[in-house]
Amino acid sequence: MEKSARRGPKPNMQMRERIIEAGLKEIHANGFAATGIQKIVDDIKVPKGSFYNYFDSKEAFGAEVSDRYSEQALARLVGFLADSDKPPLRRLKAYFDDRAASFALRGHTQGCVLGNFSAETVDHSELIRQHVAAHFSRWSEVIAACLAEAQRGGTLTSELSAGTLADFILNTWEGALLRMRAERSGAPLETFKQMVFDVLLHSKSH
Amino acid sequence: MEKSARRGPKPNMQMRERIIEAGLKEIHANGFAATGIQKIVDDIKVPKGSFYNYFDSKEAFGAEVSDRYSEQALARLVGFLADSDKPPLRRLKAYFDDRAASFALRGHTQGCVLGNFSAETVDHSELIRQHVAAHFSRWSEVIAACLAEAQRGGTLTSELSAGTLADFILNTWEGALLRMRAERSGAPLETFKQMVFDVLLHSKSH
DNA sequence: TAATTAAAGACGACCGGTCATATATTTATT
């Protein structure tokens, strides 16, 4: 049985992309509840009605926005961790240094979209909760792989599982971002790096 | 110079209290942006217009709600840390055990009001940001005093400053709460306790 | 009585979401 080919105009994927990108920008800056569909479509000069040709609801759209954010962040993380010139813990530290510098440029605002969804939305949308949880898990896995490499290389003690360490580091980073925004200061990020890299992951060969 | 006595009806302080308590409950459950004034006053059968007799704006009200939450949380924290039967780190652990049990009863939802404000509101309200930052600092000071006592007692190494440790622990707790909500699981809180008490604050006398 | 406050509801703006209509593209029928 062959499913019938679609009819009608080609779906304008470029428009779908533009809506997601505009939504990501607005939601990152203003939060999910405070961001209206109208504002998103106004940003890119698209009529409001078009939005619902591409997304079933604001909730479904939010889930896709979280997907997009996670993809971008994960790509950057993987980019840093793939730099095989450095030892694994150096690569991980370079990533957080890069993020800290980026947040400094933004005046220590906005934080992480997944963290924002976690605080604002996950209690009220099972769909978004599942997406956010899956993205966090994926990030953690990537960090855990880096830590496991350090353990195999002997620069990190193997007493603790790489997975547990990675989860803790990720959660701790999210908490540091919250405090960064409350204080409007990079100090919490510096404390994070000091505690994680100089104490928690303290190299035996140092 | 004597300031003139007030005129008009007696301010109904009981009503003010009731509005703050109702607002705290709603904002904790649904977030600041998603909580309407109407919902708050409906909860306690008060006409909407009355709200603005007691508060200049939703923003000013939010700042007071954060104050109330911080007072309550701080009172509980101080209560646990004042229990002089136990050594200081045990008292601190007992507090987090209590909070973890409380969040389990709520199905691992809602989290911390200050964390929620940090994610949702501090970028857009300098007033609320200053209140939240001050409350975090106060909490951190109380934890730092407990850690300093442990350092004086020799159960905690003094290599790191109690203040830096306290900030890190507080931020890390907030991050664990975010992850708890995303996963709807107490596991991040357990990881937090393991990492903080068994690794970071690892007692020399153990 | 004059001043000052709280009580209360009206208000305009905007929200997310829906719908009717118009237009564009593909398939089915001839």
Next chain:
DNA sequence: AATAAATATATGACCGGTCGTCTTTAATTA
């Protein structure tokens, strides 16, 4: 090949509801 039918997107008006605020009225005291 021509054309009708079917199905998709494009678009903005519109819905009930809620937003934060303001204005008016009633109450209380100097």
